[in-house]
Amino acid sequence: xxxxxxxxxxxxxxxxxxAALVLLARRxxxxxxxxxxxxxxxxxxxxxxxxAPLTLAPRGTPDRLFLLSLGLVAIALLATRFxxxxxxxxxxxxxxxxxxxxxxxxxxxQAGLLAALHVELAVALLVIMTARLGAAxxxxxxxxxxxxxxxxxxxxxxxxxxxxWTLLSLVxxxxxxxxxxxxxxxxxxxxxxxxxxxxxxxxATLLLGRLIxxxxxxxxxxxxxxxxxxxxxxxxxxxxxxxxxxAPVLGVALSAALAVLAVWAVRRWRV
Numbered sequence: 668x669x670x671x672x673x674x675x676x677x678x679x680x681x682x683x684x685x686a687a688l689v690l691l692a693r694r695x696x697x698x699x700x701x702x703x704x705x706x707x708x709x710x711x712x713x714x715x716x717x718x719a720p721l722t723l724a725p726r727g728t729p730d731r732l733f734l735l736s737l738g739l740v741a742i743a744l745l746a747t748r749f750x751x752x753x754x755x756x757x758x759x760x761x762x763x764x765x766x767x768x769x770x771x772x773x774x775x776x777q778a779g780l781l782a783a784l785h786v787e788l789a790v791a792l793l794v795i796m797t798a799r800l801g802a803a804x805x806x807x808x809x810x811x812x813x814x815x816x817x818x819x820x821x822x823x824x825x826x827x828x829x830x831x832w833t834l835l836s837l838v839x840x841x842x843x844x845x846x847x848x849x850x851x852x853x854x855x856x857x858x859x860x861x862x863x864x865x866x867x868x869x870x871a872t873l874l875l876g877r878l879i880x881x882x883x884x885x886x887x888x889x890x891x892x893x894x895x896x897x898x899x900x901x902x903x904x905x906x907x908x909x910x911x912x913x914a915p916v917l918g919v920a921l922s923a924a925l926a927v928l929a930v931w932a933v934r935r936w937r938v
Contacts, residue, residue, distance in 0.1 A: 675834070675837070676715050677712045677713065677715040677716035677834060677835075677838055678712055678834070678837040678838050678840070678841035679712075679841065680708075680711050680712050680715045681708040681709060681711055681712025681838045681839075681841040681842040682708065682712075682842065682844060682845065683708075684707050684711040684712070684842075685704045685705055685707065685708030685841070685842045685843075685844070685845045685846070686708075688700045688701070688703055688704035688708070689701070689704045689845040689846065689848050689849055690848075692849060692850065693848065693849070696850055698747075699744055699748070701849050701850075701856050702743050702744055702855050702856050703743070703744060704845060704846065704849070705842045705845075705846055705856055705857065705859055705860040706736050706739050706740035706743060706842075706859030706860070706863070707736075707740055708838075708842030709732075709733070709736040709739075709838060709839060709859065709863045710733045710736035710737045710740065711733075712733075712838035712841060712842060713732045713733035713736060713835070713838055714733040716834065716835060717730050717731070717733055728870075729835060729867070729870045729874070732835075732863065732870075735765075735766065735769045735862075735863065735866060736859060736863050738765060739762055739765070739766070739858070739859035739862050739863060740859050742758060742761055742762050742765065742858075742859075743762070743855040743856075743858050743859050745758075746761075746855055746858075747855055755802070755858075758855060759794075759795060759798055759858065760795075762858055762859070762862045763791035763792075763794040763798075763862070764791055765862075766790055766791065766794050766862045766863075766865060766866050767786065767788065767789070767790035767791035767794070768787055769866065770786060770790045770866050770869045770873070771783035771786040771787045771790070786869075786873070789869070790866065790869045793865040793869060793894070794861060794862045794866075796894060797815065797861045797862075797865045797893065797894060798857070798858060798861035798862070800894070800897035800898060801815065801857055801861055801897055802857070803897075803901060806904060806915035806916070806918075806919060807847075808857050809843070809846035809847045809849060809856075809857065810847060810915070810916070810919055811897060811900055811919065812846065812857050812860055812864075813840065813844060813846065813847065814896050814897075814900065814919045814920070814922060814923045815864060815893035815894070815896050815897050816842075816864055816893065817840040817843075818892045818893045818895075818896045818923045818926050819836040819839070819840070819864065819867065819871075819889070819890075819893050820833045820834075820836040820837045820840060821892075821923070821927045822888070822889035822890075822892035822893075822926065822927050822930040823836055823871065823886075823889045825885070825889065825927055825930045825934065826884075826885035826886050826888065826889040826933075826934055827885070827934070828871070828886055828889065832875065835867065836867055839860060839863055839864045839867060842860060843860055864893060868891065868893060868894070869890070871886060871889065871890040872886065872887050872891075875890075876890060878890075883933075884933075885930055885933050885934035888929060888930045888933040888934075892926040892927060892930055893926070895929060896922050896923045896925075896926040899922035899925055899926065900919055900922045903918045903919075903921050903922045903925070904918030904919065904922075907921070
């Protein structure tokens with residue numbers, strides 16, 4: 668048991684923190700605890716994996732994802748408190764811009780902002796696509812986001828990425844799991860999760876892949892696998908005719924499996 672904790676302490680802490688806030692949200696019938704659950708789990712889990720968590724620099728690296736998660740939680744909480752009736756777009760745009768800026772290295776000058784504009788815009792678009800596809804249609808948003816988050820570590824493992832990346836990407840999946848128990852949807856609980864997942868995908872393709880340099884590898888395919896899972900869920904679930912009440916779950920699992928299979932095919936093709 669101690670060995671499991673030592674190896675997987677980051678994802679386990681993310682699961683425990685997220686689950687604790689979800690249970691609090693169930694007692695309070697939603698509210699701020701529901702909004703903070705996944706984001707707080709992400710921050711706690713990534714903090715445990717950070718090599719030097721109390722050092723604020725350098726910004727915009729995978730080792731500082733816990734700081735991004737804290738910022739995303741703050742934005743979601745402010746939106747829940749002061750802009751709950753204005754729809755999902757205002758907080759989503761703010762979160763997308765903030766995530767793109769962070770992944771690009773958090774540039775402080777105008778020259779730095781312009782030099783990294785392509786990364787900022789690409790990551791912001793990835794955040795928006797992940798969040799909107801996650802909330803696109805039945806099955807419930809929490810299940811869709813869990814499938815997307817769980818696809819990433821599986822895809823990175825299939826792509827033969829370093830174990831540290833697989834462990835890093837297990838944190839969003841662990842933080843997403845308790846969201847299935849939230850009393851109701853429609854809050855901003857999945858917004859920090861969508862943005863953090865998109866940031867992890869972006870770091871994977873920036874540091875492991877070659878997409879940004881006009882190439883394409885299995886690592887790039889793995890980074891895009893969560894997005895492919897979300898895109899497949901609607902069509903696949905609509906065609907699943909077995910399983911009765913569990914048909915949506917089977918459809919979601921099949922979508923994730925197809926996305927991981929696509930990564931395997933790319934790895935075989937690129938060898």
